[in-house]
């Protein structure tokens with residue numbers, strides 16, 4: 001062989017062996033999303049009335065985020081933001097879709113599952129969907145390979161104490177895009193947490209040899225509360241505590257399964273909630289701890305939720321971060337982690353990996369965060385360092401110091417109103433008790449200017465503005 005030929009052969013062997021080397025496997029991701037879990041409902045966030053050993057372990061082995069928010073403190077809106085990386089009003093979904101709804105997630109939106117699909121991930125979901133219950137809107141039509149769960153909230157059923165007889169159809173359980181049980185009765189609801197956890201365990205085991213994404217969206221602790229016999233009466237803190245202990249158990253099931261299959265070091269697990277506690281339910285509601293108000297408001301108790309993330313070796317174990325983050329940031333962060341493309345249309349979330357990882361000097365890349373509620377009302381603005389929050393004039397609901405309800409029967413909220421912008425320094429006053437607008441006019445002006453940008457982009461029904469960046473939701477064809 002000539003020298004040239006030998007060199008060529010050697011080069012070929014090098015190239016061939018380089019291309020034969022296995023590419024590093026991208027990380028698996030599991031997102032555990034609770035329903036109406038309050039800020040202070042788990043051990044790592046100060047709960048003392050019952051124990052949550054698996055979440056304690058997750059915090060010890062992972063990282064706690066104490067200033068993590070949802071886009072809007074209600075179910076469909078919050079879930080849409082998590083799964084599209086957009087403020088929910090950008091994609092035309094507001095509030096909580098009921099069984100009579102004819103809209104859902106638009107086919108053109110890219111869901112988190114579709115981000116993972118670009119890279120050949122196995123994608124699965126168990127639990128509450130709430131982005132539209134008609135077949136065209138269900139998870140398996142939007143990037144998930146498999147799905148088991150309820151299409152909307154577990155109180156949208158004929159057994160609700162407040163439901164007028166006949167106003168809700170029976171509550172269905174769906175597998176894929178088919179109803180597999182048309183009537184989830186009060187006798188069956190206690191199985192939901194277990195069924196979802198078992199599905200997660202089965203999915204992880206089945207896909208252990210390839211990259212996967214699993215979305216475990218618990219129906220609990222949304223009312224009506226139900227718990228299996230495994231946890232009934234076990235927490236010593238009533239039904240609510242039992243329910244949270246069963247969710248904690250489900251987290252243990254996921255962590256144990258990852259460990260069993262040697263996937264700990266290659267899996268990011270996120271645990272959080274879709275909104276704060278539904279305070280009118282009193283003994284059946286969670287706690288927002290030091291935060292003001294709860295679900296259904298733009299106060300901290302509504303949008304700030306407990307959040308834990310665990311990825312051994314990648315996220316510093318046993319640490320805590322007070323950086324402000326929002327669910328909209330997860331989709332672009334995951335996309336960057338796995339080298340997937342973002343959709344061509346505009347999204348609102350940004351890659352915040354350096355904040356998750358605790359990179360020294362990392363700064364939140366947002367100009368501001370916005371908090372809409374109800375039908376497109378711009379109610380609050382945040383500086384992205386999480387310090388300043390401007391509450392814009394709006395109406396909201398409050399118990400006004402009255403006790404919540406008992407045993408699944410809610411108390412009545414009273415209407416309340418803010419008539420002038422109020423500024424809160426969340427670093428000094430996380431409970432939003434002292435309006436400091438008068439002594440910080442420059443901060444108020446700057447947040448008011450940013451509010452104008454939000455209105456231009458997404459509109460604002462409180463000031464009768466139409467947004468230029470709003471897209472349509474998916475709609476059921478006429479006559480169907």
Ligand code: MG
Pocket residue numbers: 035036074075222274275
């Ligand atoms: Mg909820």
